[in-house]
Amino acid sequence: MKEYKVLRNLETNRWQEYKDLKLESLVEEPLAFLPGLEAYQPWTDEQWKKDLESHQVLPYKLIFVEADKKIIAIADMYYYPDTLLKHNIFLMSLYVQKKWRGKGIGRELIEERIKIAKEDPKIKNIICEIFSSQTASLELHKKVGFEVVGNVKDFILVDGQYYDKTILEKSI
Numbered sequence: 804m805k806e807y808k809v810l811r812n813l814e815t816n817r818w819q820e821y822k823d824l825k826l827e828s829l830v831e832e833p834l835a836f837l838p839g840l841e842a843y844q845p846w847t848d849e850q851w852k853k854d855l856e857s858h859q860v861l862p863y864k865l866i867f868v869e870a871d872k873k874i875i876a877i878a879d880m881y882y883y884p885d886t887l888l889k890h891n892i893f894l895m896s897l898y899v900q901k902k903w904r905g906k907g908i909g910r911e912l913i914e915e916r917i918k919i920a921k922e923d924p925k926i927k928n929i930i931c932e933i934f935s936s937q938t939a940s941l942e943l944h945k946k947v948g949f950e951v952v953g954n955v956k957d958f959i960l961v962d963g964q965y966y967d968k969t970i971l972e973k974s975i
Contacts, residue, residue, distance in 0.1 A: 807870035807908060809915050815856045820874045821865075822851040828877070828898035833961055834934045836879075836896045861923075866915050868899070868908050875900045878912040880919065882926070892920045894931040897940060909940070913947050921975050928974055934959065935967040949973045 813821060829840035836843075846854075858865045862884050868876035878897040883889055894916050899908045920926045931949060933941045945951070949971035958968035 806906070807868050807875065807903070809911055810867040810869055811864075811915070811919070812859050813855065813865070813867050813874065815852060815859075817874070818848070818852045818855045821855045821867075821877070822846075824874050824877055824898070824900075827900070828896075831901065832898060832937075834936060834959070834966065835898045837959075839961070861919075864916075864919065866912055866919075868903075868912065870903065875903045876908050876912060878916060880916045890925055890927040892916075892923075892926050892929050894929060909943055910947065913944060917947070917973070917975070926975060928972055931971045931973075933969050933971065935969065941969055941971075944971050947973075 828835040876899040879895040882892040952972045953970040955968040957965040
């Protein structure tokens with residue numbers, strides 16, 4: 804029996820948990836959510852509340868995992884509904900707290916986002932971009948059917964180090 808559950812929505816009164824997990828992710832994994840820790844640290848409580856509230860529905864959607872009545876993982880996705888890209892959905896970030904890794908949570912978050920994409924008949928492609936340092940995430944996406952379609956060298960510069968980006972795609 805699973806020790807956790809996936810949540811497609813998080814009550815906005817839990818914004819502090821959302822804030823804490825997102826900031827934790829940026830300390831533990833600086834590339835977890837762009838534009839990075841420096842961009843999020845100065846936010847006010849109202850900004851965090853508004854961010855959580857506005858990201859509960861597409862086009863920008865957050866998915867959470869809860870265990871022991873606490874949020875322990877987060878993933879997001881985005882699509883451009885009013886553009887020539889509206890048949891694509893983009894899997895953005897994914898973070899699982901260290902003590903919960905290796906339990907299938909990351910895979911379940913990827914699969915949940917695939918389910919959400921399949922609920923919209925306009926969506927034909929799921930696209931994901933993963934940085935070179937995120938090898939576990941890259942391998943996990945490949946295991947659920949994503950194919951590498953490109954690479955960008957020296958895509959991002961963090962703390963004086965360049966990271967490549969791998970672009971993956973899954974057709975649905």
